[in-house]
Amino acid sequence: MSAKVEVIKNKVLSENWFVLRNFTYDLTTKNGETIRHKREVYDRGDGATILLYHRQKNSxxxxxxxxxxxxxxxxxxxxxxxxxxxxxxxxxPEECIRKEAIEETGYQVGKVEKLYDLYMSPGGVTERLHFFAAEYDDALRATAGGGVGDEDIDVMEVTFPQAWAMVKDGRIKDCKTVMLLQHALLEGWLTLN
Incomplete structure (x- = not known):
């Protein structure tokens, strides 16, 4: 089933870093009623994320x-x-996450597993995020990581129980990270022991 939408106005508010638009549109509901909506939509492009995990180290x-x-x-x-x-x-998405892994963490990843792709904030942001997971090994560390250009990134290797404790006590508040950690737990890749 496809939504019936008629765009009345599509005005660019900002093109500074990404694109912010103001939309006015008529949406026809399932009962045939037409409702006018006004929304701002931020288009920052799609992204990819990866959980690098080590089964033996449980990290x-x-x-x-x-x-x-x-x-x-x-x-x-x-x-x-x-x-x-x-x-x-x-x-x-796979090319992106391989590039990001080496730039941010210093690890070259081998086989990656695509998990799913999700809209992270569909009420006002167009971004769809592609989720991946891959096992890492110390032998795959090619650089120190830390990002490129103006990025200032700390690389952290933590045990899974430590990561889970950081979710529970609020030190990890990033949605994609919590989802990936939960996925690893549900799949049995890592344990809380």
Whole structure:
């Protein structure tokens, strides 16, 4: 079933970093009624994220970096612990995540498993995020990581029980990271012991 939508207005409000648009549209409901909506939609492009995990060490590789949006919304330090991620730009999701893994964490990943792709904030952001997982090994560490350009990323290797404790006590507040950690637990890749 496809929604019946007629766009009345599509105005660009900002093209500074990404594109922010103001839409006015008529949506025909399932009972045939037409309702006018006005919404702002932020288009930042699609992205990819990956959980790097090590079964024998029962550990994961995470990153920590400053995120202005969290600082503006109650995160006093602005630092966010999260799984490696990045925007696709012109790459495929798998190409993107391989590039991001080496840039952010320093690990070259071998076989990656595509888990799913999800809209992370569909009320106002167009981004669809592609989720991956891959096993890492110390032998796959090619660089120190830390990002490129103006990125200032700390690379963290933590045990799965430590990561899970950080979710429970609020040190990990990033949705994609929590979802990936839950996936690893449900699949039995890692344990809480």
């Amino acid at each position: 994961v590789i995470l990153t920590r970096q400053f995120r202005i949006a969290t600082w503006l919304n109650g995160n006093d330090s602005g630092l966010l612990i999260e799984a490696c991620a990045g925007l696709l730009d012109n790459d495929s």
